[in-house]
Amino acid sequence: MAADPLSLPPQPVPDAVTAPFWAALAEGRLAMCRCGQCGLWLQPPLERCRRCAGPTRFVDVAGTGTVYSFIVQHRATVPGYLDDLPYVVALVELDEQAGLRLPARIVGVDPAAVHCGLRVRAEFADLPGGEFTVAVFRPVDSR
Amino acid sequence: MSHALAGAAVVGIGRSPFVRSSGRTTLSMAAQAAREALADCGLTAADVDGFTCYSTGDSAGPSQVAHAIGVDDLGWSLSVLGGGNIVTSTVAGAAAAVLSGQAEVVVVYRVLGSQTRYGRALERVEVDGEGQFAGPHGYLVPPQWFAMYCRRHQYEYGSTAADLGAIAVQERDHAVRNPHAVARSPITLDDYLNSRWISEPFRLFDCCYEIDGAVAIVVTSAERAADLPHRPVHLLGAADSNRFGGSVDQWDDLSCMYSRDTAPRLWSRTGLRPADIDVACMYDCFTFTVMATFEDFGFCAKGEVGDYFRAGRATYGGDVVVNPHGGLLSEGYIHGLNHHYEAVLQLRGDAGDRQVSGAETALVTSGAGPFGGALVYGTAAL
Numbered sequence: 001m002a003a004d005p006l007s008l009p010p011q012p013v014p015d016a017v018t019a020p021f022w023a024a025l026a027e028g029r030l031a032m033c034r035c036g037q038c039g040l041w042l043q044p045p046l047e048r049c050r051r052c053a054g055p056t057r058f059v060d061v062a063g064t065g066t067v068y069s070f071i072v073q074h075r076a077t078v079p080g081y082l083d084d085l086p087y088v089v090a091l092v093e094l095d096e097q098a099g100l101r102l103p104a105r106i107v108g109v110d111p112a113a114v115h116c117g118l119r120v121r122a123e124f125a126d127l128p129g130g131e132f133t134v135a136v137f138r139p140v141d142s143r
Numbered sequence: 144m145s146h147a148l149a150g151a152a153v154v155g156i157g158r159s160p161f162v163r164s165s166g167r168t169t170l171s172m173a174a175q176a177a178r179e180a181l182a183d184c185g186l187t188a189a190d191v192d193g194f195t196c197y198s199t200g201d202s203a204g205p206s207q208v209a210h211a212i213g214v215d216d217l218g219w220s221l222s223v224l225g226g227g228n229i230v231t232s233t234v235a236g237a238a239a240a241v242l243s244g245q246a247e248v249v250v251v252y253r254v255l256g257s258q259t260r261y262g263r264a265l266e267r268v269e270v271d272g273e274g275q276f277a278g279p280h281g282y283l284v285p286p287q288w289f290a291m292y293c294r295r296h297q298y299e300y301g302s303t304a305a306d307l308g309a310i311a312v313q314e315r316d317h318a319v320r321n322p323h324a325v326a327r328s329p330i331t332l333d334d335y336l337n338s339r340w341i342s343e344p345f346r347l348f349d350c351c352y353e354i355d356g357a358v359a360i361v362v363t364s365a366e367r368a369a370d371l372p373h374r375p376v377h378l379l380g381a382a383d384s385n386r387f388g389g390s391v392d393q394w395d396d397l398s399c400m401y402s403r404d405t406a407p408r409l410w411s412r413t414g415l416r417p418a419d420i421d422v423a424c425m426y427d428c429f430t431f432t433v434m435a436t437f438e439d440f441g442f443c444a445k446g447e448v449g450d451y452f453r454a455g456r457a458t459y460g461g462d463v464v465v466n467p468h469g470g471l472l473s474e475g476y477i478h479g480l481n482h483h484y485e486a487v488l489q490l491r492g493d494a495g496d497r498q499v500s501g502a503e504t505a506l507v508t509s510g511a512g513p514f515g516g517a518l519v520y521g522t523a524a525l
C-alpha cells in the first residue's frame with residue numbers, strides 16, 4: 001500500500017492475550033490487563049495472574065500518569081515518524097499501580113520541556129497504516 | 144572458598160578478523176575462530192566432543208560448525224537463544240558440561256554476520272510479543288531502551304554527558320594499542336560531545352561498533368589444562384540474574400541493571416570483591432551499560448563513575464583496567480564473547496602492548512537491563 005516502506009511505523013500483531021488491548025483502543029478506551037482475583041495489573045498482559053494464577057481481564061484505566069523516563073529520538077532507526085524527527089518516547093507510569101508502565105509517544109510539547117516526573121494524560125491517535133489506534137500522551141497542563 | 148565451577152579452565156582462544164562488512168557466511172567465520180582456538184591450545188577436531196553457541200537465531204549452529212572443522216561425532220551440542228544476557232550462562236554451561244562428564248573439550252563460539260545489526264530496525268513492518276506495545280511508537284531497538292535507562296540515572300543521580308564521554312574516551316584510548324580493534328583513532332571529550340545524537344541522551348559514541356566476526360574459546364577440565372601449552376585460565380565462579388521476564392520497560396529501577404542482583408551473588412560465590420579484580424571486561428553495548436553495571440558491581444558509588452574514569456582509576460596504573468581491548472565500543476561488537484578472549488589473553492600475560500601488569504583476576508560481565516550475568520577468571524584455581 002505505502003510506496004515508501006519507511007513511512008509506516010511497525011504495526012502491532014495482536015495475539016490471543018493482547019487482542020483486547022487493541023480492541024479497546026479502537027473504541028477510544030485505554031484498558032490494561034488486570035487479575036480478576038487479586039487485582040494486580042499486568043504488563044505485558046498474561047492469560048493468568050503471575051501472582052495468584054487467577055483469570056485476567058482488561059479493565060479501563062484513568063489514562064493519567066507520570067513520565068518515568070524518556071528519550072528524544074533524533075535518528076531514523078525505526079520506520080515511521082520520519083517527518084516528526086526528533087520525537088519523544090516516554091515510559092509513562094500509570095497512576096493505577098507503581099511500576100505499571102507503557103511506552104508511548106509524548107505529543108504537544110517541545111522535547112526540551114519534557115522531564116522525568118511530568119504529569120501526562122492519554123489521548124487517542126490513528127496509527128499510520130489505518131488499522132490501529134494507539135494511546136499517546138500529552139502534558140496535563142498543556143491545554 | 145571453592146566454587147563448583149573451579150575445576151574448569153579456558154585453554155584456547157580464537158577469532159576471525161573483525162570488519163564492518165565481511166562478505167562471509169557465519170559458518171565460515173565461526174569455523175575459522177574454532178579452528179584457531181583449537182590450534183591455540185594444541186588440540187584437534189578429534190579431541191573435541193562438545194560445542195555450544197548463543198545467538199538470536201542468526202548464525203550457523205553448533206553441529207554445523209563442528210562438522211565444518213572435522214568433528215565427526217559431537218557428544219554434546221547446545222544452541223542457546225539469547226544475546227549479551229546469556230553469555231555467562233553459556234560459558235558456565237560449557238564448564239558444567241565438562242565437570243559433569245557430559246563432554247571433555249567444549250568449544251564456545253559467537254559469530255555475527257552483516258545480516259545482524261541490532262541498532263536499527265528499518266525493515267521491521269510488524270511487531271509481536273511485548274514489542275507490539277512499543278514498536279508502533281517508534282521505540283524498538285536497544286540504543287533507545289538503554290538511553291531510557293540513562294536518562295533516569297541522570298535524573299536520579301545527576302550523571303552527565305561528560306561522564307558518559309569519559310567512558311567512551313577511555314575505551315577508545317585503550318583500543319589504540321589493540322591491532323584487532325576496528326576503531327583505533329583516539330577521540331577527545333569534545334569529539335564525543337560533538338558526535339551526533341542517536342537517541343538522546345545517547346550520541347554516536349555512546350553506542351557499540353557493530354561488525355562482522357567470530358570468537359571461540361575452548362573449555363576443558365583444569366586437570367587436562369595442565370598438560371596444554373598455555374597457562375590455564377580458571378573459572379572461579381559465575382552468576383546470572385533474570386527478572387521481569389526480560390522486559391526492559393518493566394524492570395523496576397532504570398538507574399541500575401541486572402547487576403544489582405548478580406553482583407552480590409557472584410561475590411558471595413567467589414569470596415572475592417571489587418578490590419580483588421585486576422581487569423574488568425565490562426559489557427558495553429553502550430557507555431551507560433558500563434556506568435550502571437560498574438556501580439552495581441561495587442567499584443564505586445552511584446553517580447561517581449565519571450569521576451572514577453576521569454581520575455584514571457579505570458586504566459593502567461589505576462584501581463582496575465576496564466576493557467583494555469577497547470570493548471564493544473571500540474574493538475567491536477562480538478556480543479560480549481570478545482571480552483572473554485581479552486580476559487584470557489590478559490591472564491596469560493600475552494596481551495603485548497596493552498598487558499595489564501601482574502593481572503591475576505578478570506571480571507567479565509554480560510547483559511544489560513533486566514537480565515545478564517558475570518563470571519570471574521583467575522590464574523590460579525580458588
Ligand SMILES: [Zn+2]
Binds near residue numbers: 035038049
Ligand atoms: Zn492475581
